[in-house]
Amino acid sequence: MRHPVLIAALTLTTLGFGTALADDDCEAPLADWQPRSAVQQLAQSKGWTVQRIKVDDGCYEIKGRDANGQRIEVKIHPATLAVVEMETEDDDDEEGEGGSSSGAPDPQGAAPATKNPLINGSGQPSGVVQ
């Protein structure tokens, strides 16, 4: 009688673990993880001031400020050190505005120049919501 209970418990545990893995933003084997010092170096190269580096959802997460002093929270892929997600202080203010107009491109992200091959160098793209 204990076996069915054990099996059920094991199944639930396994399913739950599987769900947790599926919810991770970053997927990388532990062997491929870069050291925390590499994340620190990445932050320095982008001009960020790091307050904390932790691991969340399978990613490194940096909390700190960008070169302009704006508060940031950045998820970094642990193997490639690519920026997976970046939130700024202003991000929270935007939602719930009902899509009010915004003409100027957002300089979010570190690099001002795009590597988008579609964009002609002579003209700055614009987007307006009305």
Place this chain on the structure above:
Amino acid sequence: MKKIAAALALTLALGLPTLAEAREVTFTTKLKQYGGSPAFVVLYVTDANGQYQGTLWMAGRETKYYRHLSDWKRATRGDLGQIDGITGASVGSGKTLTVKIDLADALIDAGYQVRIDAAVEDMGDSPGEIVVPLSASGAGKPVAGRGYVESFSYAL
């Protein structure tokens, strides 16, 4: 006089091809009155085989929601460098997003497609909302989306 003529010829030789290579294209995306939170909308270009070529505009700044623009996310592997300088506010219910961009002439009538993914918090994702060829004959002809987009058109 010869110097002026030479300078003029050089200017024409160098300048005219540049002018002929690109043109301003206006993309207009009107959303339905779906009644929910502002939508995240991304416009991007693929070739005829569906291979990602580049992003035109990202409407919505909070990167944690980009995973809901699933076709775009898959194509770019979430590379935020693709949208540096081309990101703006999300688009409210019933609102219209107008994007103006200088596009290479080589993209017109060459089998390239404009695609739109859209997503609204608590209302679901709509990858492949719009898929239309980028062609002179398709310009100015509104197309309905399959989810949140009431009409999409572009003007060359």
